Amino acid sequence: MQHQKFKIQNTSPRQLAFVALRDVHKGSYADVALDRVLQKANLSAPDRRLMTELVYGCTRRLRTLDTLIDQLGKKKSHEQPKDLRTILHLGLYQLRYQARIPASAAVNTTVQLAKENGFAGLTGFVNGMLRNYIRCAETSIDPLRLPENPIARLGIVHSFPDWIIQVWIDQFGVAETEKLCIWMNQTPAIDLRVNPLRTSTPEVETVFQAAGFSCQRFPDLPQALRLLDNPGPIQNLPGFCEGWWSVQDSSAQLVSHFLDPQPGEVIIDACAAPGGKTTHIAELMQDLGTIWACEYTPSRLRKLQENIQRLNLNSIKICIGDSRNLPQFINSADRVLLDAPCSGLGTLHRHADARWRQTPETVQELSTLQKELISHTSTFVKNGGVLVYATCTLHPTENEAVIESFLAENANWQIEPLSINSPFFAYSTPQGWLKVLPHQHGMDGFFMARLRKTNHSG
16 A cells, blocks of 8 residues: 555655545545554654644545645545645645634645655645635635635535534524534544442542543533643553443443443343443443443444443343344343444544535435334333433434334334432433533543333333
8 A cells, every 4th residue: 555655654644644634635534644654653742643643634624625625726625636625735725724723834844745655746736726725714704715605615614514404403503503503613522431349430530630631510510621732642541451441432431321220230232333322321220230242343342342341340241133023032131222233423523534424325325224223122121111212413313203103113212301309311302302512511422321111002
């Protein structure tokens, strides 16, 4: 592959970002492409941060950067040579979004990139486009010209496909959608979930502060801590090897609390990998009872098995299979968690390229799968038992529509709304399900519904 042709340890963070972005534009996942290059590079901590920012930033802001090329150049972005387009993205991203990088440094390093990567004859063009951008910006006129249409305007300025903007405007209106877009373009926070079987939240907080890392607690989530600094490699932090904590977003922690598992129960986690919620359920049950972690793809279970060992948990059993067809579990569980595969529109800040990978067609396919999964996994629940359906998306086709369709076909199930005294009542809706909205609640977007199986069918 092309990215192996140069001596990686002698290369600048911008050249490395270019190599990783070239892989992304060929179809690699952004985190995989970044990691592949970082593992071979010998970069200082500031250079690693710069490279990471450039790769994720250029991936997120793809549509905005392409629009700038369209407006500043004679040729449209898609008509430029692919590698030159990537180099222009890097220059324009620094000028537009990296205020701490001097404009002259952004221009000079981008011209150098063009020279070193086969575009020596086009350095004048690169220099001219970037200086044209700076001239416009200095006259206080935004070089990015925007259309009147609110969907296209938000899509271009915040760099999302129009269809996602449309889905959000239909639910939240234009002003709230803009706030959501801004939030989704921020660097994601890292949240930890403290393991109460090994330690306590105050203890972990004290150990982290002593090591120079500041944390923030969540009043409604007793195990959650948010890191306020960039900690570097997670496994180097105090308490990782001892199983004191796991990495898990605070809203994902909310799901297992909402399930409310009790010691001694039989719980089925129908789509378990990579196992964040499975291990959380075990912690909430004091590791007493049986949790069946079901997963269709065996390769995805490695992470779960590592975490079970690290956290020293004994109540989790693994079942490899498709939760749409596991007859051995019928009427066996007190509670079932269906954390369904979804489009992830609530976590787009964590997955820089996800906004470009999902389409209205993939959402429809996922919705079909979600309906099949809830139909089958509901048969695992004993009479009087509970099923929690959860997704990390903000798309009604995958959320409200799945629950409404299931309830319409299953008269012996009903929504169980939260009591007004619940610590999680702030997330509840008039329909009885929970919605976590990132720009309002400061964590990943989630949808959750708790359903109870009744004895009657009418």
